[in-house]
Amino acid sequence: xxxxxxxxxxxxxxxxxxxxxxxxxxxxxxxxxxxxxxxxxxxxxxxxxxxxxxxxxxxxxxxxxxxxxxxxxxxxxxxxxxxxxxxxxxxxxxxxxxxxxxxxxxxxxxxxxxxxxxxxxxxxxxxxxxxxxxxxxxxxxxxxxxxxxxxxxxxxxxxxxxxxxxxxxxxxxxxxxxxxxxxxxxxxxxxxxxxxxxxxxxxxxxxxxxxxxxxxxxxxxxxxxxxxxxxxxxxxxxxxxxxxxxxxxxxxx
Amino acid sequence: xxxxxxxxxxxxxxxxxxxxxxxxxxxxxxxxxxxxxxxxxxxxxxxxxxxxxxxxxxxxxxxxxxxxxxxxxxxxxxxxxxxxxxxxxxxxxxxxxxxxxxxxxxxxxxxxxxxxxxxxxxxxxxxxxxxxxxxxxxxxxxxxxxxxxxxxxxxxxxxxxxxxxxxxxxxxxxxxxxxxxxxxxxxxxxxxxxxxxxxxxxxxxxxxxxxxxxxxxxxxxxxxxxxxxxxxxxxxxxxxxxxxxxxxxxxxx
Numbered sequence: 001x002x003x004x005x006x007x008x009x010x011x012x013x014x015x016x017x018x019x020x021x022x023x024x025x026x027x028x029x030x031x032x033x034x035x036x037x038x039x040x041x042x043x044x045x046x047x048x049x050x051x052x053x054x055x056x057x058x059x060x061x062x063x064x065x066x067x068x069x070x071x072x073x074x075x076x077x078x079x080x081x082x083x084x085x086x087x088x089x090x091x092x093x094x095x096x097x098x099x100x101x102x103x104x105x106x107x108x109x110x111x112x113x114x115x116x117x118x119x120x121x122x123x124x125x126x127x128x129x130x131x132x133x134x135x136x137x138x139x140x141x142x143x144x145x146x147x148x149x150x151x152x153x154x155x156x157x158x159x160x161x162x163x164x165x166x167x168x169x170x171x172x173x174x175x176x177x178x179x180x181x182x183x184x185x186x187x188x189x190x191x192x193x194x195x196x197x198x199x200x201x202x203x204x205x206x207x208x209x210x211x212x213x214x215x216x217x218x219x220x221x222x223x224x225x226x227x228x229x230x231x232x233x234x235x236x237x238x239x240x241x242x243x244x245x246x247x248x249x250x251x252x253x
Numbered sequence: 254x255x256x257x258x259x260x261x262x263x264x265x266x267x268x269x270x271x272x273x274x275x276x277x278x279x280x281x282x283x284x285x286x287x288x289x290x291x292x293x294x295x296x297x298x299x300x301x302x303x304x305x306x307x308x309x310x311x312x313x314x315x316x317x318x319x320x321x322x323x324x325x326x327x328x329x330x331x332x333x334x335x336x337x338x339x340x341x342x343x344x345x346x347x348x349x350x351x352x353x354x355x356x357x358x359x360x361x362x363x364x365x366x367x368x369x370x371x372x373x374x375x376x377x378x379x380x381x382x383x384x385x386x387x388x389x390x391x392x393x394x395x396x397x398x399x400x401x402x403x404x405x406x407x408x409x410x411x412x413x414x415x416x417x418x419x420x421x422x423x424x425x426x427x428x429x430x431x432x433x434x435x436x437x438x439x440x441x442x443x444x445x446x447x448x449x450x451x452x453x454x455x456x457x458x459x460x461x462x463x464x465x466x467x468x469x470x471x472x473x474x475x476x477x478x479x480x481x482x483x484x485x486x487x488x489x490x491x492x493x494x495x496x497x498x499x500x501x502x503x504x505x506x
Contacts, residue, residue, distance in 0.1 A: 026294070029426065030433050030471075037427065041279070083431075169422065172446035173282065173453065174290065178336075180283050180450075193425035197433075197471055200426065218283075218450055 015146050016092040017053070019046050023081050031200060033080040036208055036250075037188040040073065043105055043118055044184060046089045050103075056141045065127050070184055071100055072121040074155035074209035077107075079115040086110045093144040098134050099123060101141065104150045117150040155209045158247040161237035164227040166194050171220050171240075182216040182245075191236045191248050194226040199252070203232070207251040214245045268399050269345040270306070272299050276334050284453060286333040289461055289503075290441040293326065296358055296371055297437060299342045303356075309394045318380050323437055324353055325374040327408035327462035330360075332368040339363045346397040351387050352376060354394065357403045370403040408462045411500040414490035417480040419447050424473050424493075435469040435498075444489045444501050447479040452505070456485070460504040467498045 027038035034042075051057040051068070061067050081087050087107055094102040100121045107116035124133045135141065177183045187210065216222060216238075222245070225237045236248040280291035287295075304310040304321070314320050334340050340360055347355040353374045360369035377386045388394065430436045440463065469475060469491075475498070478490045489501040 025431075028431065030429050030431055032431055035427065167422070169420070173448060173450065174288065174442045174446050176283050178278075178281065178283055178285055189427045193427050195426060197426065 015144050016090060016148075017050055018088050018090045019049055020086060020088050021045075022086050023083055025083060028083045029200065030197065032083045034082070035189070036075075036192050036205060037185045039075065039077075039080070039116075040188045041185045042087075042089060043073070043075070043120070044070070046091050046105065047103055047120065047122075050091050054140070054144055056138060061124060061138075062127070066124050066133055067127050068122050069125050070120060070212055071123055072155035072209070072211050073118065073184075074120075074153065074207070075116060075118040076152045076207050077116040077205060079109065080204070081109060081115065087115070088112075092146050092148060093141065094119075094146060094149055096135055096138075096142050096145045098136060099132055101135060101145075102154075104148070106150060117152050119150060119152065119154050121155065155211070158209070158211050158235065158249055160244065160247065161225045161227050161235045164225050166224045166226050168221060168223045171216055171218055171222055173218075175216075176218050180217055182222075184210075184212065187212070187238060187246050187248075190222075190224055190238060191226075191250070194224065194234075194236065203252040205250055206253045208249070210246055210248040212246050214240070214243050216240050216245050268397050269343060269401075270303055271341050271343045272302055273339060273341050274298075275339050276336055278336060281336045282453065283450065285336045287335070288442070289328075289445050289458060290438045292328065292330075292333070292369075293441045294438045295340075295342060296326070296328070296373070297323070299344050299358065300356055300373065300375075303344050307393070307397055309391060314377060314391075315380070319377050319386055320380050321375050322378050323373060323465055324376055325408035325462070325464050326371065326437075327373075327405065327460070328369060328371040329405045329460050330369040330458060332362065333457070334362060334368065340368070341365075345399050345401060346394065347372075347399060347402055349388055349391075349395050349398045351389060352385055354388060354398075355407075357401070359403060370405050372403060372405065372407050374408065408464070411462070411464050411488065411502055413497065413500065414478045414480050414488045417478050419477040419479050421474060421476045424469055424471055424475055426471075428469075429471050433470055435475075437463075437465065440465070440491060440499050440501070443475075443477055443491060444479075444503070447477065447487075447489065456505040458503055459506045461502070463499055463501040465499050467493065467496050469493050469498050 021042050023034045027034050029035050090106040094104050100123045103120045105118040109115045126133055175182050175186050220240045223239045227235050229235050232252045234250045238245040274295050276287045280287050282288050343359040347357050353376050356373045358371040362368045428435050428439050473493045476492045480488050482488050485505045487503045491498040
């Protein structure tokens, strides 16, 4: 990594970076607001861009037959941007442990006001064994650990949801991506579909968090469970053939 | 319209135009190929751009409390573009009748080879009554009728599909657009989901056509029917609460 240091040994690489997005027609719901699924996709796209630029993107990891998997994500929003509005997403690595790394996000609107923040935890896995790899093996990433957190609660380990079956269906062609798996955005879409339009009209989502536990592949039978455990505190679980694929939480106000 | 004519009376407006697109990651399936739904979306986006530019887009019609509805679409493809590939879509109005207008498309790849063609039929409706309006009332569009067809069979009136129930489900939050309806792209997605991955691996779609009959709104129960009436000739029907929402056909080879 010596080429990335000046002669005095001071790091010269940029550890925080800002990416611009415009909310597209396909990203919005019936109220012209960006959907939680599209917003999640923007965050993950930002993470991908930044990791790529810094030399530890998916394609870099693929060279060693490894890949990133998203373990947990928490998002807090003050305001959801509307169709055609522009946002800026700032992202940086907070810390790099042995088993996982934390990447944070700050979302600003066109007036440069912070409208949202997010925290994500990632593990590096071997693509064949699907087992977590020690991040100490990943050259370069440690220089990017800024130690800077965001002012929100980190994603926690969520409890299981034992009742409240909403629907059961088989995973189809349009649900899978180029890896043959259902991607994170689809999980968020299925969770978002548990609410009726009146809820979206009367309330707003202020916090969303999700734990990813297992991948879902084509043809598997998926069940979606949802429960309001306290007023405006909604818990979700997506199960497939007995195993938990993800657990999630939406807090509204 | 006098400002659009030269002094000799020759039309000066451009009646055919080409729009460029790049196939994005969210547009492709597990084989990195653009999905039929994403391709349909590209065609409808192209139609929207061109109608807007020529003064008879949705927003122009909205001023008179009217809107466009897509009645029928037929697409023939020699080749489906892959992720990140660039395509050019040429579009023009073929004819303008009293009850409907025909818009055609030609799709070229980056090597300027024609990889697909399409024909679409549209009606103008009143937004309150949802009834078709006489296109003679629409100022300006008639100058764009080129009379030029594409070398393929136009979309025909498809027969009903009486058996072969694939699935039944309720229309949810992520299925509806800003008008509160399920949009055309979603119909195509549901039809595409009737095939397993092996079919997509072994065969290719050479013709797709669809008749749109009724809109679907949030909460309605939808049933998808599919039948292979002859080898590689697949017929579909989407029904909601007894009425037919659309009928479609996919021919593979």
